[in-house]
Every structure is written in structure tokens, then in C-alpha cells.
Amino acid sequence: MTVRSAPSSRFVRLFCLLLIAAVATTGCKSVGKMFKKDKDADEGQPVEAIYEKAHKAMTNGNWSSAETSFKRLVAQYPYGPYTEQSLIETAYAQYKSGKHDDAVSSIDRFIRTYPTHRNIAYLYYLRGLVNSSRDTVFLQKVWRLDVSRRDLATPMQAYNDFLIVVERYPNSRYAEDARKRMLVLRDTFARHELDASLYYLRRTANVAAADRAKYLLETYPQSRYQNDAVAVLLKAYEGLGNATLAADAKRVLQQNDPSHPALSGDEWPDYPSNLRKLNPFAGEKSAVDNRDKEEAKRKQQ
Numbered sequence: 001m002t003v004r005s006a007p008s009s010r011f012v013r014l015f016c017l018l019l020i021a022a023v024a025t026t027g028c029k030s031v032g033k034m035f036k037k038d039k040d041a042d043e044g045q046p047v048e049a050i051y052e053k054a055h056k057a058m059t060n061g062n063w064s065s066a067e068t069s070f071k072r073l074v075a076q077y078p079y080g081p082y083t084e085q086s087l088i089e090t091a092y093a094q095y096k097s098g099k100h101d102d103a104v105s106s107i108d109r110f111i112r113t114y115p116t117h118r119n120i121a122y123l124y125y126l127r128g129l130v131n132s133s134r135d136t137v138f139l140q141k142v143w144r145l146d147v148s149r150r151d152l153a154t155p156m157q158a159y160n161d162f163l164i165v166v167e168r169y170p171n172s173r174y175a176e177d178a179r180k181r182m183l184v185l186r187d188t189f190a191r192h193e194l195d196a197s198l199y200y201l202r203r204t205a206n207v208a209a210a211d212r213a214k215y216l217l218e219t220y221p222q223s224r225y226q227n228d229a230v231a232v233l234l235k236a237y238e239g240l241g242n243a244t245l246a247a248d249a250k251r252v253l254q255q256n257d258p259s260h261p262a263l264s265g266d267e268w269p270d271y272p273s274n275l276r277k278l279n280p281f282a283g284e285k286s287a288v289d290n291r292d293k294e295e296a297k298r299k300q301q
Contacts, residue, residue, distance in 0.1 A: 048082070066089065104130055111123055227256055234249040237249060
């Protein structure tokens with residue numbers, strides 16, 4: 001009787017490798033088909049159907065899905081009113097999803113391509129919204145950092161965007177809100193100058209403090225920090241021993257803000273303690289913060 005020998009170990013290893021390769025190939029094909037199906041979901045669909053799908057995603061707040069569908073629409077139908085509207089909606093979806101750099105790029109491309117579009121005022125307004133929050137949302141919400149103490153390049157660009165809306169398109173539906181946002185930004189710029197003047201005042205650099213305070217008053221008149229700027233002038237001139245200019249500043253401050261703490265003998269500016277600076281999680285605090293809180297309470301009463 002002949003006894004067959006068991007398969008060699010080489011044959012077993014070869015069989016296992018072939019089996020693994022077959023399973024892997026089948027799996028990869030399935031995954032590939034899944035991705036291809038998702039990629040080609042809008043392939044050959046009417047432009048109206050793709051737009052409706054993207055718009056529905058926008059309504060549901062699914063910004064990423066909306067952006068993807070709008071881009072597919074533009075790729076398949078590069079011309080027409082649906083395309084132009086999709087480009088606008090793409091920029092808005094990018095803005096809402098926090099893709100600020102992408103949103104600005106999309107807006108800039110649209111403005112270059114359609115400079116006389118009927119919705120061009122909205123594009124400038126939207127760019128102002130993007131630049132207002134660009135590079136600041138994370139700093140404010142997570143670390144509680146004051147925007148006025150950061151780089152003001154993008155807020156300044158936002159101000160210019162809103163200015164374009166106000167000056168070029170004064171009758172547009174976005175002009176009034178753009179004006180309001182410009183006022184808020186002007187206060188941000190004014191506070192930046194006030195913080196700088198208070199920095200110099202604390203270090204008894206009275207000339208530099210007075211110069212920054214005067215710059216604030218000249219550049220941002222009627223800002224919410226104008227009386228604080230006058231108070232800085234009062235303290236700086238007192239520090240310089242110039243009684244005449246100090247008296248003038250005091251007179252102006254008494255006329256415009258008689259309850260200002262700089263006139264009541266209270267300690268002003270109320271600088272944050274050095275101990276607070278040692279706490280990395282305390283957030284930033286300026287000598288203006290307490291003043292802002294007092295004004296907010298007074299308005300609520």
C-alpha cells in the first residue's frame with residue numbers, strides 16, 4: 001500500500017499567500033468601488049439636481065458636503081447662473097466651516113472673474129466677515145486672548161472690505177451692517193492704541209504714552225476709548241510736570257466723562273498684577289478691562 005506524504009511546508013505557505021492576496025484584492029476592489037461610487041454620485045446628474053443636493057446640505061449645516069457638491073457642479077457645468085451661484089455658495093460654506101484662507105481665495109477668484117456681478121457687493125461683505133474672524137476665533141474662544149492685542153492685519157483688511165461695500169454700494173442690503181461692523185473694528189483699533197499708550201505710561205515713558213494717546217484721538221475720533229485716551233494725556237502730562245497741558249486734559253475729561261476714575265482719585269490705570277502673568281491659563285488682561293466691565297454694568301442699570 002502506498003502512503004502519500006503530507007504537503008510540504010513550502011506548498012502550504014504558497015497556498016496561504018495566494019489566499020491572502022485573493023482576499024486583499026477583493027477587499028480593495030470593494031473599497032475602491034465604494035469610493036468611486038461616492039466620487040461619481042453626481043456624475044451625469046442635471047445641474048438642477050446637483051445644486052438642490054448642495055443647497056439641502058447647506059440648509060442642514062453640512063458645510064463640507066455642500067462644498068464638495070458645489071465644486072462638482074462647477075467642474076461639470078463651468079458656465080451658467082447655477083455655476084456662478086455655486087461659486088458664491090462654496091465661499092460661504094468654506095467660511096462657515098472655518099476654512100478662512102480657502103474662503104478668501106474663492107472670493108478673490110470670483111471678484112476677478114465676475115467684477116460686475118449683481119451680487120458683487122455681497123462678495124466684498126462676505127470677505128469682510130471672513131477677515132473679521134480669520135486667525136482670531138481660536139485665540140478668543142480657547143485662550144481668551146484680546147483681538148486688539150494681536151496682529152491687526154486681517155481686521156484692517158476686513159475694515160477695508162466693509163468700506164468698499166459702504167462707499168461703492170451704499171444702497172445694497174449689506175451697507176448698513178457693514179457700517180456697524182466698521183464701528184466695532186474702529187474700537188478694536190482704538191483699544192490697540194490705548195493698550196500701547198498704557199504700556200508706555202506704566203513704564204513712565206510719558207512722551208511715548210502721550211503720543212500714542214494723541215494718535216488715537218486723531219485717527220479714531222468718537223471711539224469708545226477716546227475719554228481713556230484723554231485720561232492717559234492727563235497722567236502723562238502730570239508725569240512730565242507740564243501743569244498747563246495736564247489742566248487742559250483734565251478740563252476736557254471733566255466735560256466729557258466726569259465720572260472717569262482718573263478724576264476721582266481712584267487708582268487708574270488699574271493694571272493687572274504681576275502674579276497673574278505667571279498663570280498661562282489666566283488669559284490676557286489689560287488695564288482697560290475693568291473699565292469696560294464698569295461701563296457694561298452702567299449700561300445695564
